[in-house]
Structure formats: structure tokens, C-alpha cells
Amino acid sequence: MPSTLSLAALAATGLLLVGGGAACASPAEVAVTPAAQSAADTAPAPGAGAAVDRAAAERIAVERAGGGQVVTVEFDRADDDRDDDRDDDSRSDDRDHWEVEVRTADAEHDVDVDAATGEVLDHDVDRNDRTDDDRDDS
Numbered sequence: 001m002p003s004t005l006s007l008a009a010l011a012a013t014g015l016l017l018v019g020g021g022a023a024c025a026s027p028a029e030v031a032v033t034p035a036a037q038s039a040a041d042t043a044p045a046p047g048a049g050a051a052v053d054r055a056a057a058e059r060i061a062v063e064r065a066g067g068g069q070v071v072t073v074e075f076d077r078a079d080d081d082r083d084d085d086r087d088d089d090s091r092s093d094d095r096d097h098w099e100v101e102v103r104t105a106d107a108e109h110d111v112d113v114d115a116a117t118g119e120v121l122d123h124d125v126d127r128n129d130r131t132d133d134d135r136d137d138s
Contacts, residue, residue: 052118057098061111064120068104075099075115097121 052060058070078096096115101108112122 052115057113060113061100061102065102065109068102071101071103073100
């Protein structure tokens with residue numbers, strides 16, 4: 001004959017299974033939080049108004065830097081200061097553009113490429129030297 005403790009454990013297990021199934025079957029109660037969007041997610045889809053895609057922006061930036069390796073690429077929407085880490089009033093602020101960082105043997109180049117025209121809007125150069133004081137050397 002089963003003990004009282006065994007029967008209680010069996011009953012509790014049954015209730016958990018039934019309750020758990022009901023919770024899974026009720027999707028209206030599940031809250032969905034949208035994930036944070038990355039620059040790749042917010043960049044325009046091909047044909048959605050940006051004539052210059054990421055690959056073209058990278059080629060333009062590497063050419064402007066005189067060669068080198070692309071380190072980072074971000075799409076920045078016009079007047080969206082939330083993702084603009086610079087404190088300047090460059091022409092880039094009022095246009096959708098790609099921010100491309102290119103590293104060469106002796107410098108780091110930050111190149112802003114207009115997403116509609118491919119025009120280089122801004123090009124900052126920071127030379128790698130032993131006395132680097134984190135100031136722009138261009």
C-alpha cells in the first residue's frame with residue numbers, strides 16, 4: 001500500500017504537469033520584449049533608399065585611407081546623435097552615412113561615407129605614435 005507521502009508527491013507532480021501545460025498553452029500571458037537593434041539591423045535594406053551598401057562604403061573608405069584593414073562599420077541615420085560618439089558638427093550629422101574605421105600600419109582612419117552618393121563626408125586620421133595623446137592628428 002502506498003504511503004501518504006508517496007500519494008502527496010504523486011498528486012503534486014500531477015498538478016505541476018497540468019498547471020505547466022496550461023501556462024504553455026496560454027501565449028497571451030507571455031510578454032515579448034523586442035531585442036536591441038544592431039547597426040546591421042537598422043541599416044537600410046538593399047533598394048530601400050541607400051545607393052551605397054556596406055561593402056561599397058568599405059571599399060571607398062579603404063581607398064580614401066590609402067589601403068589598410070576595415071576594423072568596424074556602423075550605419076548612422078541622419079541627426080541620430082544616440083549612435084554618434086563624436087562631438088562635432090560635421091556634414092555627416094544631417095545625412096544617412098556609413099562610419100568606417102580603417103587601420104593602416106601607422107594610423108587609424110575614421111571615414112564617413114554618404115549612404116546615398118558615396119561621397120566622403122568626413123575623414124579623421126589619428127597617427128599611431130609613441131606620444132599619442134588621443135588627439136586627432138589630421
